[in-house]
Amino acid sequence: MEQVFFKQLDSYAPEPLRRALREILLPAAAPYGGIAGKKVMIKPNFLEYRRPDDPACVHPVMLAELCALLHEQHAATIAIIENPAVRTAPAIVEAMGLSGKLAALGVTVANCDRYEKLTMPPNSLFHQLEIATEFQDYDLIIDFAKAKTHAMMTLTLAVKNLFGLIRGSERLGWHLAVGRDYDKFADLLLDIYMAVKPQISLLDAVTGMEGNGPGSGTEVPLGFIAAATDALALDDAAAKILSTPDIPVLTRADARGLHQPYTVSGDIPAVRTIQLPSPPKPALSWGVYFPVKLREFLRKKMVSQPVVNKKLCIGCGLCVAKCPPRSLTLKHGKPVFDYQNCIHCYCCQEYCPKGAITSGKSLLMRCADALEKLIRW
Secondary structure (H helix, E strand, O other), X not given: OEEEEEEEOOOOOHHHHHHHHHHHHHHHHHHHOOOOOOEEEXXXXXXXXXXXXXXXXXXXXXXXXXXXXXXXXXXOEEEEEEOOOOOOHHHHHHHOOOHHHHHHOOOEEEEOOOEEEOOOOOOOOOOOOEEEOXXXXXXXXXXXXXXXXXXXXXXXXXXXXXXXXEOHHHHHHHHHHHOOOHHHHHHHHHHHHHHHOOOEEEEEEEEEEEOOOOOOOEEEEEEEEEEEOOHHHXXXXXXXXXXXXXXXXXXXXXXXXXXXXXXXXXXXXOOOOOOOOOOOOOOOXXXXXXXXXXXXHHHHHOOOEEEEOOOOOOOOOHHHHHOOOOOEEEEOOEEEEOOOOOOXXXXXXXXXXXXXXXXXXXXXXXXXXXXXXXXXX
């Protein structure tokens, strides 16, 4: 049976953090023979690091204390390997001020650069996935995620963090291929998870991100960290703590029979709520008010859409460069959306360095909201 371990923690003060990590990480490593003598790879969430304590990334102090604990436990090798959206992994570690400290511990930091098409598990839905294969060289993979909201997937936790093992250009391609179908994108994430199957998953939720996640939301105190022997178990347990048990990754895992039983132990935090992004799908059921075909048409059309705050936008053009279907253009120094071509993948929101792009209701959604209120009245 899989295991999930929680520890409540209010700050990133190094000593309490290392004690907390020891309490949850060592039990999670025990089923695999512990850490001593093992080659360990950490796959952190390094979306981008733009300011001190940027909640778009795992916290620098927690990353440093994790590496120190692994070194203390006599890991044979410690490597941080990631494929960040904009900068390289070494550049982000440098921006965090950790390069010297990690080098002193013998930690190597590198970008993913070896991609292969893997033989996928029999119950996979996607059979042509090209994944960074550095993880195959290590005994223990630590999937180190940050608790954040996400415009497509509601939350990004341990399973979603593994999407970073897809080559950057391929990530854009997959967004293009399945961007309109959020359940299919969740299935893609689950297939990556099954192919990689990290031995340990670790969640930084001392602070998280709410609202306009995963890159430009608001920092929110959550007050806990968690570790688990399985990424899907960690996501399920953490989503319940964050009052979001029906995120697409979990509902699709349930539909596909992927959930395994797990136990929860440790210093379990109380359930709390965070501000979520606008739902990618309409929340309205519509009952019997419209014919079936019209209801289906509305469900396809009534999805949230990215919108730009021109006061915050600096006209850098990164959203245009990262848009998979090329549905964005710069006009007079500001992005303009071609909504007919938009696949609602929210890459533009994810990469925007200023948080100028958010998800908002389309005109049709706003009209439908008003109509439903009128009908109910």
